[in-house]
Amino acid sequence: MPIQFDEKNQFFHLFNDNFSYVIGIEKNRYLTHRYWGKRLPFYAGSNALQRIDRGFATNPFPEERTFSLNELPLEMSTQGNGDHRIPNFQIRSNSGHDVTDFHYQSYSISHSKKPLPALPSLRQNQSEVTTLSIRLVDSQQNLALDMIYTLFEDLSILTRSTAFTNQGLAEVYLENAGSMSVDMANDQLDLLTLYGSHTNEANISRQALRPGIQKIESSRGTSSPQHQPFLALMDPFTTEFDGEVFAFHFIYSGNFIAQVEREQYGSTRVQMGINPDHFEWVLKPQATFYTPEVVLNYSSSGINGMSQNFHTVYQQHLVNPVFKTKERPILLNTWEANYFDLSEKKLLDQAKQAAEVGIELFVVDDGWFVDRNAADSSLGDWQADLKKLPNGLKTLSKNVHNLGMQFGLWFEPEMVSRKSQLFQQHPDWALQVPSYPMTEGRQQLVLDLSRTDVQDYLIDTLSKQIQENAIDYIKWDMNRHLTEVGSLAFSAKQQKEIGHRYVLGLYHILEVLTTKFPNCLFENCSSGGGRFDPGMMYYMPQTWTSDNSDALCRSLIQYGYSYLYPPIMMGAHVSTVPNHQVGRFTPLDTRAWLAMSGNLGYELDLQTLSSQETEAIAKQISFYKKYRQLFQFAKFYRLQAPNQLFQSAWLFINEQEAMVICFNGLAQAAHPIQHLKLHYFQDDALYEEQSTQQRFSGVELNQAGILITRIKEDFHTFVFHYKKVGSC
Numbered sequence: 001m002p003i004q005f006d007e008k009n010q011f012f013h014l015f016n017d018n019f020s021y022v023i024g025i026e027k028n029r030y031l032t033h034r035y036w037g038k039r040l041p042f043y044a045g046s047n048a049l050q051r052i053d054r055g056f057a058t059n060p061f062p063e064e065r066t067f068s069l070n071e072l073p074l075e076m077s078t079q080g081n082g083d084h085r086i087p088n089f090q091i092r093s094n095s096g097h098d099v100t101d102f103h104y105q106s107y108s109i110s111h112s113k114k115p116l117p118a119l120p121s122l123r124q125n126q127s128e129v130t131t132l133s134i135r136l137v138d139s140q141q142n143l144a145l146d147m148i149y150t151l152f153e154d155l156s157i158l159t160r161s162t163a164f165t166n167q168g169l170a171e172v173y174l175e176n177a178g179s180m181s182v183d184m185a186n187d188q189l190d191l192l193t194l195y196g197s198h199t200n201e202a203n204i205s206r207q208a209l210r211p212g213i214q215k216i217e218s219s220r221g222t223s224s225p226q227h228q229p230f231l232a233l234m235d236p237f238t239t240e241f242d243g244e245v246f247a248f249h250f251i252y253s254g255n256f257i258a259q260v261e262r263e264q265y266g267s268t269r270v271q272m273g274i275n276p277d278h279f280e281w282v283l284k285p286q287a288t289f290y291t292p293e294v295v296l297n298y299s300s301s302g303i304n305g306m307s308q309n310f311h312t313v314y315q316q317h318l319v320n321p322v323f324k325t326k327e328r329p330i331l332l333n334t335w336e337a338n339y340f341d342l343s344e345k346k347l348l349d350q351a352k353q354a355a356e357v358g359i360e361l362f363v364v365d366d367g368w369f370v371d372r373n374a375a376d377s378s379l380g381d382w383q384a385d386l387k388k389l390p391n392g393l394k395t396l397s398k399n400v401h402n403l404g405m406q407f408g409l410w411f412e413p414e415m416v417s418r419k420s421q422l423f424q425q426h427p428d429w430a431l432q433v434p435s436y437p438m439t440e441g442r443q444q445l446v447l448d449l450s451r452t453d454v455q456d457y458l459i460d461t462l463s464k465q466i467q468e469n470a471i472d473y474i475k476w477d478m479n480r481h482l483t484e485v486g487s488l489a490f491s492a493k494q495q496k497e498i499g500h501r502y503v504l505g506l507y508h509i510l511e512v513l514t515t516k517f518p519n520c521l522f523e524n525c526s527s528g529g530g531r532f533d534p535g536m537m538y539y540m541p542q543t544w545t546s547d548n549s550d551a552l553c554r555s556l557i558q559y560g561y562s563y564l565y566p567p568i569m570m571g572a573h574v575s576t577v578p579n580h581q582v583g584r585f586t587p588l589d590t591r592a593w594l595a596m597s598g599n600l601g602y603e604l605d606l607q608t609l610s611s612q613e614t615e616a617i618a619k620q621i622s623f624y625k626k627y628r629q630l631f632q633f634a635k636f637y638r639l640q641a642p643n644q645l646f647q648s649a650w651l652f653i654n655e656q657e658a659m660v661i662c663f664n665g666l667a668q669a670a671h672p673i674q675h676l677k678l679h680y681f682q683d684d685a686l687y688e689e690q691s692t693q694q695r696f697s698g699v700e701l702n703q704a705g706i707l708i709t710r711i712k713e714d715f716h717t718f719v720f721h722y723k724k725v726g727s728c
């Protein structure tokens, strides 16, 4: 799986069995992008560079008027000397100027992938990787820019990041430190992004690129439910099943930009990085600034192909290796059953009933710590409220363990309430800008995670809780975005570093805790999917997908998130009806199929259910346990996108069996003929459908499809379970 350098033609050819990526060196100075797509046996430069003397073009070599940086397909933008497209980086010198002139200097190739210092990045694990590092230098200021590429064996994945090093004697200021830039040789493309809001995450936007810049971003301090740090470009004819997709996903949990520029001569520049708004980094002499990593994903088999690539690489190379192949427990979360109204007796009764139906992990959500009776107090005071839990957490945890379940607890560690002992003792520990009011969200303030004393306090507090109370699972919540992003611990010059330093502080805390407690399962949550991103996923292998647990809404949200994340990463709970977020009644079965299509949990008061409902839940749980390998580790494909009647379908398939789940949405009188093609069955295998015992060839299921009949009931779910019984 090599990276080859063609000395004569000055091309780097990065390839494996799945794709090729070619970088050129032009004039011994500039890095150009020459090709990305289907695997080539070798690259000889058939798509030669365009050379035209254009109006308004500026020329680094005055006599060569056909050579302009503004048209060259660059692999890294240049600054202030003629490349007028969006910049990947901007460096201000000590004398206040905004120009650099980086030239190619050298390259190195290694067969390993170094973790990015202080940042999450894809892990090498056992597989083969090759890393190419290309160094550019600005000799005037003595700056180095390293472009780092890693290619993984057997995957259609390439990672990119950039490192800026100051080898000079004067400080310089990074006003923009993007992770990557690439100029693609096509502008007739669709742009795919995921957008949303609290309780309405991961909506799909697919639009034809228009001339100019199109950007999605976050300046909220976190990656946000508003926009996923992701974009993909694709041919307008690409579907879920066919066609090329070029996707980019950012392993970062703070402010980001993902932008494209469809420029004047038919190419498209793509960039991803930390959002330069509200950012600046003082790069001291001899210091290096590492940018977060971007995952580049090439699919020649449509959007499902793109998703498969992401699912595989995240499960194999991103999550904590302990959880790579570990089955996830079925949990009961107490939030919607109790909100803040807890007592030891109530929890124990709920735990007993949970154990009886087969739940494996009992999670006490918000409300368990001192005086936490509403959202307006106590964050930061992580001690059990003895009025609610007179025997303390240790006893509660012991009792839950005695029932044969694991014990889980909710924290919102990054926050502090004004009404808390922590804030009384350390008002300087909150993010703040002197003399300005501290804006509250959900009546809470944000701790200044850029401070090492705050980091140490949180590591200490959480470690004690985990140890003393034998905690098996932590739900790590974060329920507001950042304002007054300033720190009392840093100089005036460094205040624009605080947004990024906050994220680095968070990563440090998580790195220490997950290393100290490798078997403790951390679930990421930010009012649901508010910080569902690969950076958090590196530490926490699952995320509470959305605070909206209505089955119909969840079918849309989980559909959207499945573009990027496998079902095992999506916490999905069966909740009560009428649903607490939208008031809708949906059948218990449908709620369960939706939750089983993620990482199954329950979030309701089992004591309020009828005996038939409790029995049904016990059956769901034992069914899921039987097929957990399929739901949590099989390949997942989308078969039908949600239509106006909210019908959608997806598939779990492994070597032995397959489960087709079709949500029927709203019933309609004039039901059309609907044959759902299954696409991903093995053509020459024979399958038996388990409820009818009918046998079909894989190719027939793929090509002719299966009939979805009419049903006079809203929100019904059809499930077809096939086992492979031979070949044909």
Ligand code: DGJ
Pocket: 335, 365, 366, 410, 477, 479, 525, 526, 527, 528, 544, 546, 547
């Ligand atoms: C927001 C989360 O998304 C909910 O699931 C719940 O944990 C509440 N916070 C608790 O305050």
